[in-house]
Amino acid sequence: MPDSPSSLPEEVPAGSAPPAHDGLADVSVSEPENSLPGVALADLAPALQAACARAGWQQLMPVQSLALPYLLAGRDIMVQSRTGSGKTGCYLLPMLAALSPELRAPQALVLVPTRELALQVEREAATLFAGTGIDVCAIYGGVGYKKQMDALRAGVQVIVGTPGRVLDHLLRHTLDLGQVRLLVFDEADRMLSIGFYPDMKEIQRYLPDRRHTCLFSATYPPHVLRLAAEFMTEPDMLSLSRREVHVAEVQHLFCEVKPMDKDRALVRLLETENPASAIIFCNTKANVHYVAGVLQGFGYSADGLSADLTQSRREAVLEKVRQGTLQYLVATDVAARGIDIPALSHVFLYEPPEDHESYIHRAGRTGRAGSAGTVISLVDVMQRMELERIARHYKIALTELAAPTDADVAQAASARLMTVLEARYRGLTGLERMRVARYADLARDLARPQEPAPGQAEGEENDNLLLLAMLLDACHQERLREGRFFPDAGPAPEAGGTSGGRAGRGGRSRGRRGSRAEAPASGPAAAQATEGSAAEERPAPRKRRRRSRGRRSGEGRDGAPAAAAPDAGGD
Structure with missing residues (x-):
């Protein structure tokens, strides 16, 4: 295997690709040194062919044809391919061969950056897994917990979720990852740009030592390579580029x-x-x-x-x-x-x-x-x-980029801000949550629709809503100066060799609060991050209540005064 993902594999001319790679005429392909031959739809096992038929696939997409042999062989791999190229099918199809329908526990975890992508992956998985006994559940923020908790209690083999909500369920003890065999990062570059890195590292503590990990990303800048180094062992690199940047370009x-x-x-x-x-x-x-x-x-x-x-x-x-x-x-x-x-x-x-x-x-x-x-x-x-x-x-090669609209900016900023708010709420002690709950009614009143004031133009926001927006903007401004994806500014480490993160459960005895990335927050902005009212939230886990007793003197975690720290996230 290559020593590290930053070592570029040899370039493979499109013309030399196997005949099964339909659609590769204008695609530049880089494969690992110890590459595996690509496959066609007819080469797959009958169960996988049946799943493709259920999804209406007449042939495999190029990235599927090239990546499936590595995934079916259980090799850790990083795949670079543009959005919409068929990456979802790449990691879902091998689950049919790797997961056990008889075991009613999560055996595969797919982490995605947004709730929209989580729902999209859930729909595609439901089609591919229909009639196989393998069930899938999407868990994401912005909605209540009950439906997701009911699905988890019923037993599902595949979890598709945003890092923040997955961590929420882990802390509530409604999700157990002890049986996970496959870990997937989908659109890893987007997850890191939103600020999910601390949550992803926290989730790693709950994962088994032995697992198969694959990572999908449109680009592999240093912060993505760093992520691979911390979650994978000597991963292979497979890159498909259709006139787009890939590794080291x-x-x-x-x-x-x-x-x-x-x-x-x-x-x-x-x-x-x-x-x-x-x-x-x-x-x-x-x-x-x-x-x-x-x-x-x-x-x-x-x-x-x-x-x-x-x-x-x-x-x-x-x-x-x-x-x-x-x-x-x-x-x-x-x-x-x-x-x-x-x-x-x-x-x-x-x-x-x-x-x-x-x-x-x-x-x-x-x-x-x-x-x-x-x-x-x-x-x-x-x-x-x-x-x-x-x-x-x-x-x-120049590529035109459409100028972002105000709606694009609002969506991007809101996604990052939501990770901050939810992470802050997760980091509160029981007493701090009680303090925040005092403002839940005020937050609800501020967000409630109001009758237009005399002379108010159509579409103009009311004063109460702008007050709430002002508090959210203040939180956003507070975080703007922490733009790096990682707390240190050094170069990304090589991904070759065994990652330190493979300690798995071995690090749990030190407690999970050590990597918590947010200081307590209060006020309506924090209350807005809750799922409705404080009554809907469960009390903090027992371990967290015990640990909070040592902070009565006003000290923060690890004995230091409470202070803001790098972003953690939830979707």
Whole structure:
């Protein structure tokens, strides 16, 4: 097996792929060194063929044809393929051969970033597993617990869920993962961008030592490779790219916007892309100061770097970037030359460079040391023509990116904020939950629809709802400065070798509160994260009540004063 996922497998020309790989004519495929031959639908076991027939599949998708042999062989594997390419069928079909219908306990856990994807996977699994005795249950946040708890008590073999709600059920003792044989991360890059990493690490404590793990992601930047290293042992890498970035490549995108809308477009892109860290390049020091001021006004951890700064000031700014305390650096070409920032995920060009060579210099700040990276250029109509000339000159594949809408931004920010609120509520002690419950009625009143006030325009929000939105925005602003996916700013570790996370249950004796990632919160914003009213919530687990006795003096966890810590999540 390869030593690590960052070691790129050999490129396999599409023409050399087995005949079974229909649709691979325009797909670039990278397979492991010890690759397995692909399969066609007719090569599968009868039970798997019957499942495909139930789903109406006439043939296998390319990613299914190539990945199924590894999954059926029980090899840990990371699969890179675009969204909608058939990855769900990849990991569901092998479950028919690996799971036991007679054992009424969860044997496979699929973690997904959103409730919509959880429901989609549940529907596809129900079709594939129909009549086999294998049942599936989707568990996700934003709804009550009763229906999910009833399904878990009845006994299901496959759990599809968002990390936050899965952790909730584990803490309530309504879910036992002791029999899990297969762990799947679907759209791992999206899960990490939302902030689910602490929850995923917490869930790992409940998993058996021996299991088969597979990871699916559209891209493999450093934070995804880090996740693989902590959950998998010497995984194989299978990559399918249809004119898209895959491992250790830089994706070149451009977004066409009006000149006066560039600042708003940049903010929207930062919200939807949620970079771990980024440089925003401008052509003039005036634009550097303007853009840095805009980002700071929105609450981002940002600062400018240009030729008019003193050398000591430049060094101070760069040191903050290297230490991970500054998420966004706005810079000119002159000031940014020679910068080497580890794990830089994104480069934004607020305007195209004045010469062709500068584009390569700017883009080269990301995708270093074999990591993936993304370069996004903001251009108007005339600048787009210049950018396309640069792309032709260097034979760069440019892809147009639609400008995010306000609805896109709201959805992305809300998903991340929900992970924070639910994680904070999970971290409360019994007394703290009682304190929060005092505001449940107020939160309900604020969220209740009201009659329009005299002179209020149609569609305009009422004052009470805006008060609640203000509290949520305050929580969002509090978390903006913690943009990294992981608490440390070092490079992603190699995924080869046995991961430290395989300790499994061995770490439970130390208690699960040690990795808790949120400090207590109170007020209507926290109450809004509950499932209706406080009466609907169960009391904290017995262990948590015992441990809370030592904090009467006001100390936080681990004996330190309570303070905010990196994001944990729930969906």
